[in-house]
Amino acid sequence: MAATKTLHVRVDRDRCQGHNRCKALAPELFELDELGIAREAGDGTVPHGLEDKAWLARANCPELAVEVTEDDNHR
Amino acid sequence: MSTRPPVTDWSTDFDHLDPRWIENPYPIWDELRQKCPVAHTERFMGVYFPARYEDVRAIAYDTEHFSSRRIIVRESPPPRFPAPPITSDPPEHRPAKTVLLPAFTPDAIKSHEPRARAICRELIGRFEQRGCDGAVDYAQEIPVRVIAHMLGIPETEGARFRKWIYEVLELGITDNAALLRATEEMNAYFADVVERRRAAPGDDLVSYLIGTTIAGEPLADKHILGTLRLLLIAGIDTTWSAIGSCLWHLAQHPEDRRRLVADPAVIPSAVEEFLRAYAPVTMAREVVKETEIGGCSFKPGEMVLLSFPAANRDPAMFPDADRVVIDRTMNRHIAFGVGIHRCIGSNLARMEIKVALEEWLARIPEFDLDPNVPMKWSEGTVRGPRLLPILFG
Numbered sequence: 001m002a003a004t005k006t007l008h009v010r011v012d013r014d015r016c017q018g019h020n021r022c023k024a025l026a027p028e029l030f031e032l033d034e035l036g037i038a039r040e041a042g043d044g045t046v047p048h049g050l051e052d053k054a055w056l057a058r059a060n061c062p063e064l065a066v067e068v069t070e071d072d073n074h075r
Numbered sequence: 076m077s078t079r080p081p082v083t084d085w086s087t088d089f090d091h092l093d094p095r096w097i098e099n100p101y102p103i104w105d106e107l108r109q110k111c112p113v114a115h116t117e118r119f120m121g122v123y124f125p126a127r128y129e130d131v132r133a134i135a136y137d138t139e140h141f142s143s144r145r146i147i148v149r150e151s152p153p154p155r156f157p158a159p160p161i162t163s164d165p166p167e168h169r170p171a172k173t174v175l176l177p178a179f180t181p182d183a184i185k186s187h188e189p190r191a192r193a194i195c196r197e198l199i200g201r202f203e204q205r206g207c208d209g210a211v212d213y214a215q216e217i218p219v220r221v222i223a224h225m226l227g228i229p230e231t232e233g234a235r236f237r238k239w240i241y242e243v244l245e246l247g248i249t250d251n252a253a254l255l256r257a258t259e260e261m262n263a264y265f266a267d268v269v270e271r272r273r274a275a276p277g278d279d280l281v282s283y284l285i286g287t288t289i290a291g292e293p294l295a296d297k298h299i300l301g302t303l304r305l306l307l308i309a310g311i312d313t314t315w316s317a318i319g320s321c322l323w324h325l326a327q328h329p330e331d332r333r334r335l336v337a338d339p340a341v342i343p344s345a346v347e348e349f350l351r352a353y354a355p356v357t358m359a360r361e362v363v364k365e366t367e368i369g370g371c372s373f374k375p376g377e378m379v380l381l382s383f384p385a386a387n388r389d390p391a392m393f394p395d396a397d398r399v400v401i402d403r404t405m406n407r408h409i410a411f412g413v414g415i416h417r418c419i420g421s422n423l424a425r426m427e428i429k430v431a432l433e434e435w436l437a438r439i440p441e442f443d444l445d446p447n448v449p450m451k452w453s454e455g456t457v458r459g460p461r462l463l464p465i466l467f468g
Contacts (some may be wrong), residue, residue: 017417020181024343035173036180036422059405060347062413 006071007046007054011038015065026053089116097452104385113371119148121377130369131386135414141360148359148378150249158305170289184422194220195434209463214318222310227279240312245455265303314424316459318431320353326444336440345401346428351408352399354384357456383409442467
């Protein structure tokens, strides 16, 4: 059984001030509302292959509003 | 400014108008970070200067003890000219900012990119064969024209705008009369624009402000004029300074320049790094309630210089903070501030800087500072080159 990690991103909308760094760095993982405030795309599951972008978004948010969590999925 | 008493101790008597601070503040901030880390001066009727990222951040978030009703440190307290939302505190801040946000989202700003690109090409087309002044002939012209385009006013008004900005942000620090005069002139100018737009609305920011509401009520004229003054002042010499600093760096770092020419996809990350290392904007706050941050007690009535440029050079936050690493991957810089007062024009500024560099590097891949003509930095709370003589090729 191979263990693969699935990442999830979440934007804390109380912290987000609309710097737009996450959307610029990982456009597949984030959406902006009409005020430019970010939220995770869909349910926040990070498609395999986009993990680096998720971490990049987190590492560049000045408000510390981007959270990345890891799930262990056993297949 | 040469008549100011010289600074002997940066930690107890700093002066951000001192020629050494204007020329190269980074070693001074390093010293303060190690020594204080919050410096203080009796000049300007009492000002604190936190030099660490974490303290700047803590103050930016703390709207209870630190008010934005005064955002520029001056020699004497000027009459208050509210310019919402930058001078607003909670709870007034949020609605004043929210009405503006839709006009400044990445998508909204993208619609101005073709005009910005055309402006850059036009300016480059006017350069002489030999070289240009990167600050005067290029950097300063771009935001002036872009903001004029967004406000629906003639792009040829640049000289007038620059005079007001100089009077408010540089001269106005020590000369209240200049500040007052510039503010009155701006109000008169924009009152006229507002009146004309009321009669014939267009697809521009002035018409947008006239048409928008807060809690069902249209904005008062005073609010509209304050916001228009803000957009003009905040949107021009900030971006002009940022573009100028990018060119100043690239003129002296052929390895970075050549990499961006060869691989323009690196430009966005380089822009972030230039914003970090050469952040142009220092804001200020007024202490309204006594509190302690960074081991320093802040007394009500005094000001705080909120230096995003100093925060961005803090080695505790950024490894190799004084080195420009154009592909730095972890970059939580706060060139546009942090917290509720995040610069509303950040998407606009980023677009302008990126386009300015793309267009310049595509046509002028090789350039150098002119060794025979000195460059000059601005004096005041926005840092950037005011003269930047450049030779091509």
